[in-house]
Amino acid sequence: MFQNRAEALALALPAAIFAAAVFLVPVVILLSDGFRNPAGGWTISAYIDFFSSPLNQAVFLRTLKLGALVTVVSAVIGYAAAFAIVNLEPGMKGKVTGLVVLPLMISPVARTYAWIVILGRTGIVNQAFQALGISDVPLRILFSETAIFIGLLQLFLPLMIISLISALENMPKDAVPAARVLGANWFQVFWKVILPLTKEGLVVGGTLVFTGCLTAYITPAILGGSKVLMLETLMYQQVSVSNNFVAASVIAFILIVMSFAANILLKRVATARNKQRRAAA
Amino acid sequence: MTVARSLFIPLVLFLVIAFLIGPFLIIVAASFSAGETLAFPPQGFSLRWIAKVFTVESFRASFGMSMFLAIGGTLAALVLGIPASYALSRYKLPGAEIVRTIVSAPIIVPGIIVGLALLRYIVVPFQIGITLALFMAHTALILPYAVRVVSASLENLRSDIEEAAVLLGSSRLGAFFRVVMPNIRGGILSAFILGFVTSFNQVPVSLFLSGPGVRTMPIDMIAYMEIVFDPSVAALSSLLALMSIGIVFAAERFLGFSRYV
Numbered sequence: 001m002f003q004n005r006a007e008a009l010a011l012a013l014p015a016a017i018f019a020a021a022v023f024l025v026p027v028v029i030l031l032s033d034g035f036r037n038p039a040g041g042w043t044i045s046a047y048i049d050f051f052s053s054p055l056n057q058a059v060f061l062r063t064l065k066l067g068a069l070v071t072v073v074s075a076v077i078g079y080a081a082a083f084a085i086v087n088l089e090p091g092m093k094g095k096v097t098g099l100v101v102l103p104l105m106i107s108p109v110a111r112t113y114a115w116i117v118i119l120g121r122t123g124i125v126n127q128a129f130q131a132l133g134i135s136d137v138p139l140r141i142l143f144s145e146t147a148i149f150i151g152l153l154q155l156f157l158p159l160m161i162i163s164l165i166s167a168l169e170n171m172p173k174d175a176v177p178a179a180r181v182l183g184a185n186w187f188q189v190f191w192k193v194i195l196p197l198t199k200e201g202l203v204v205g206g207t208l209v210f211t212g213c214l215t216a217y218i219t220p221a222i223l224g225g226s227k228v229l230m231l232e233t234l235m236y237q238q239v240s241v242s243n244n245f246v247a248a249s250v251i252a253f254i255l256i257v258m259s260f261a262a263n264i265l266l267k268r269v270a271t272a273r274n275k276q277r278r279a280a281a
Numbered sequence: 282m283t284v285a286r287s288l289f290i291p292l293v294l295f296l297v298i299a300f301l302i303g304p305f306l307i308i309v310a311a312s313f314s315a316g317e318t319l320a321f322p323p324q325g326f327s328l329r330w331i332a333k334v335f336t337v338e339s340f341r342a343s344f345g346m347s348m349f350l351a352i353g354g355t356l357a358a359l360v361l362g363i364p365a366s367y368a369l370s371r372y373k374l375p376g377a378e379i380v381r382t383i384v385s386a387p388i389i390v391p392g393i394i395v396g397l398a399l400l401r402y403i404v405v406p407f408q409i410g411i412t413l414a415l416f417m418a419h420t421a422l423i424l425p426y427a428v429r430v431v432s433a434s435l436e437n438l439r440s441d442i443e444e445a446a447v448l449l450g451s452s453r454l455g456a457f458f459r460v461v462m463p464n465i466r467g468g469i470l471s472a473f474i475l476g477f478v479t480s481f482n483q484v485p486v487s488l489f490l491s492g493p494g495v496r497t498m499p500i501d502m503i504a505y506m507e508i509v510f511d512p513s514v515a516a517l518s519s520l521l522a523l524m525s526i527g528i529v530f531a532a533e534r535f536l537g538f539s540r541y542v
Binding site (some may be wrong): 002003004005007008011013014015016018019020021022023024025026027029030035075076081084085087088096099100101102105106107108109110111114115116117118122123124132148157159161180192214215217218222232235236240245248252255256259260263281 | 289292293294297298300301302305306308309311319320321361364365367368369371372373374375377379380383385386387389390391392393394395397398399401402403417418420421424428453458478481482483484485486489499503504506515518519521522525526529531
């Protein structure tokens, strides 16, 4: 540990000043716009206006709903997948984990674009439905909440699976066999043994997925179109179509509060775990 | 083990991987189509759409722009981030937590907000060009990754070897370049790759900062697919994916990239 303060500041300040100037100060000013009263002083009337519009309410609720739904479904699929991966033999485990991580390196635009081919009017799903006689006319799957849900799930499922894999690997190896020997059925094993022991991994994965859904732009923009909006696409529309910067600031504040809340939760769980570890050691 | 359980694992894995990778394989297949529109199964086989990618003028321009932002932004983030990481891990820095929070904040705030704030309060008032604004935004975005990855590799390096170098008469700067840098080379390269891929695939930050003629690759792809529904975006997506997977695989193979991330 070096003690020279001037040297330390000279090394650290350029990065801090750059981040403050390019990022922190503009963002804080942007956020303050939503609280500024045109006649002077501060007000929350922009927030009351925002939430009194039925359209905005619908977008806000849809964002929360899709975020929650994607998080829950990815947790369910994630546990099954992570459990299956952890139980593979070592060589296979690495390869399958690689396949799960692979999509994270592919541009989200490309990954979202694929769903147009699959869900579009002449897409694979509609071709199959018509061939099987389920429907005569092409179904409208694209530009709906369903399409956004599928796109977001595919985008963020890998993050959940990775978080759960490391949680399951850190679990004591004999916990599950022990519970089985003592007569627990698989439901009880999951609920009373696996879930409590992997809670932190679930929270980490859940936070990543939930904040990812909140702040995803490409998926709702491409798969939701201009009618089925989420908060990010609504914000873009408010700026580029309506020039309404106050509404954009309100949405920005809501998004930041929601992602910060999720991140604080994440930190709290992480510190709780460290305390437990220290207590155990 | 019952039959039901022995079937469970392969079935779950098959379905999950099909869901995660399948759509992308469809895109790859569609890019070899001979037909006029994007469709699966592809109509015939040809390389015409792969070839077309290289002839679309806007793709060439936006690819160049994204390459510039990804490489330039990552280098700038490293130039700022390496000294900051070093100060955070080796010095008693007053306000260390504040510095750490400020440099890693751009990762928490949604990109679309960063882009809009920069446009409204830096670009417009100070009359900054779009390219410079994009460069600043991407640098700020990559900075948290650079600091995180470089800090992690500094933490893994014992600090007494550089203290020894200083005691033996090296200057602090000399010790850094001759003792520390060679040892964190892998971390720096990992930070570079992570920054490159993050910047190249980034959309929301660049959304408001793209003007006529100045577009990043992914934004240009979105704009193109809104107008033309031919397989060229599929072909381009396949080529770009090949590029980023290639980079990450090479990094993993030669550096053990995943140790640092």
